Amino acid sequence: MAEMSALSRKLIQNMAETLSKQVKHFNKTETECLIRLFNTLLGEKTESKATHGLDRGKFRNILHSTFGLTDDMIMDRVFRTFDKDNDSSLSVKEWIEGLAVFLRGTLDEKIKFCFVVYDLNGDGYISREEMFHMLKNSLIKQLTEEDPDEGIKDLVEIVLKKMDYDHDSRISFSDFSNAVRDENLLLEAFGPCLPDLKSIQAFEQHAFQDTSRT
Known part of the structure; x- marks a missing residue:
């Protein structure tokens, strides 16, 4: 079990290394935290594979409970905007790329x-x-x-x-x-589709709380 955990840790670190070079706004440690959170949301037992996607329902729950979005149509559109390949689920890369803009995007x-x-x-x-x-x-x-x-x-x-x-x-x-x-x-102008500052701070505090220990 310990071996499995060490292996999965290594896999996550390698994935974070790769993704943090491809995605702006998150460093390697933050990317690693977001991969772990993604796996937790998926209910992965081993944390070793992030191959399954995050489905619309789970993602909408996060938008609603974590970021305070309430409009069904807008939440659906946010999901589609994250879901770049349009396969009705979010890969770990889509999750991190989407959050980079959602949480820390430039005005552009x-x-x-x-x-x-x-x-x-x-x-x-x-x-x-x-x-x-x-x-x-x-x-x-x-x-x-x-x-x-x-x-x-x-x-x-x-x-x-x-x-x-x-x-x-x-x-x-x-x-x-x-x-x-x-x-x-x-x-x-046409309805809230980005989180407010308070929601962003709460999410980042929760997601990155163990960064100081790594």
Whole structure:
């Protein structure tokens, strides 16, 4: 058993060595901690293989309980944004690459991340319909009007006026990027899809708590 544990430790260290060179924002020790956390979430007994992926359900639980995201549609889109090869589960590399942007991304990286989350059909634009859908989802609880749809349609027009720089009635990546650079608060204009500072600190404290001992 001790041999197995030493072997699995070595495998994790080797994997961390490789991944920390490929992924920005985490050093080798932090990467190792994230691999261990990934294995724990998977329920791996030996910690030796991180070949199985993290499924949507487990990942959504983390988004909800650890990072406070509540919108089902947005959580689903965050999962898809992490899941680069689109195989409905997260590999350890996708997990670490995704968290690098999610927790410590530069403004550029976060703009790209949020745009991909909000571009529901992946066509490179956020359309009026997509805006309506997301805003309705995130605001419906707060609206008390008889016909909330009208209020949301008005809001879509306001957002378009502010973010549609080339006036083609939809938001391209370039529009989104320019708008967010002019006004950072627009980064999560269509619903929270990034963790707040408090959640990030709590997660990192938990995930990296044993780094001082390594």
